[in-house]
Amino acid sequence: MTPSPALLAQLGEVFREYGFEGASLSQITRATGLGKGSLYHQFPDGKDEMAACVLDEIGAWFEAQIYAPLRIAPDPAAAIALMMRNVETYFRSGRRVCLVGVFATGAVRDRFADRIAAYFTAWRDALATALGRLGRPDPAGLAEDAVAAIQGGLVAARAWDDPAVFARVLHRAQARLLGT
């Protein structure tokens, strides 16, 4: 039983907007257009399974669009710049929260601990790899700071309801990464 990427994207948006606890089945059926019968048919373990599938889909997207390019691109500096552009697009300039980050700071953190940690680890490590190839000092620390800056930039942009905040934080983080 493989849920479609489109369905997982819809589920993801409900979880982003309402969080895990706040995303009731009513809201999910409304957002997806599927009834409870359909949802339970595809996700017999209920909301937990939906969220786990969504996290896996997000992880796969990031692997393809963010992490892998950082590891293998011939020009690490260009790859880092591209990462930042893709991050700005993916998070809708800070208007869309990072679902993994939201789960990390919520009551469901332990339920999805492996997936959450894996997402952050893969990102930090891929970025550190690119920084290492670029010859930047302390690649692990710079990578860790960048991942934190992106998460913090999202929180701040939401707090101020101002996407320009996210853009500025990203821009300055990129400059620190590249030493420019």
Add this chain to the structure above:
Amino acid sequence: MTPSPALLAQLGEVFREYGFEGASLSQITRATGLGKGSLYHQFPDGKDEMAACVLDEIGAWFEAQIYAPLRIAPDPAAAIALMMRNVETYFRSGRRVCLVGVFATGAVRDRFADRIAAYFTAWRDALATALGRLGRPDPAGLAEDAVAAIQGGLVAARAWDDPAVFARVLHRAQARLLGT
């Protein structure tokens, strides 16, 4: 009707752990030892009012312990270093989430928009004031980045379930603030 700071602290911990939607009245009565009659007597508008009072209490604490010292301390560099130490203590080395940040990325963001934005603004501005007095370049940008780093450090520490991450992010953020 002024709820005691101790009660507000207990409420704050329930909201931190379960989020706004997930913090049921059952959990709140359990955590506070007060029955529903008592809670509704003190907070006639229910959970919204509880959360608003908690946010105000947090804001007041930050004003006294974090923002005001940044604005008025004779030695801005020492004030910034003290801020970081206090932040590390307050957030229990990253084990305790920032409730304002959690609300900022949740469905209740709009309900408490003024309080959330005010918390972030006061912090950024107080820090920028200290940086300005220190003669640091782009104090507003540095301040914004530091506030984002703290938030992002909290998310990352939770994601990795590793307080050392928060400490490292704080340490490096402080070095950037002070130019050391």
Add this chain to the structure above:
DNA sequence: AAACTTCTGTACCAATCAGTACAATCCTAA
């Protein structure tokens, strides 16, 4: 067309939810 498989709709369930009402209890001032 018939048989089989997959998917959907919906009635139902027990539990929980936030909130209301108010009697009872506790506390304080005179």
Add this chain to the structure above:
DNA sequence: TTAGGATTGTACTGATTGGTACAGAAGTTT
């Protein structure tokens, strides 16, 4: 001690919750 105000406990409410069961509809294969 009494009266009045503050606080608490709890029964009750209608609504919502996640989940179950399964008949019926839809899709696919022969």
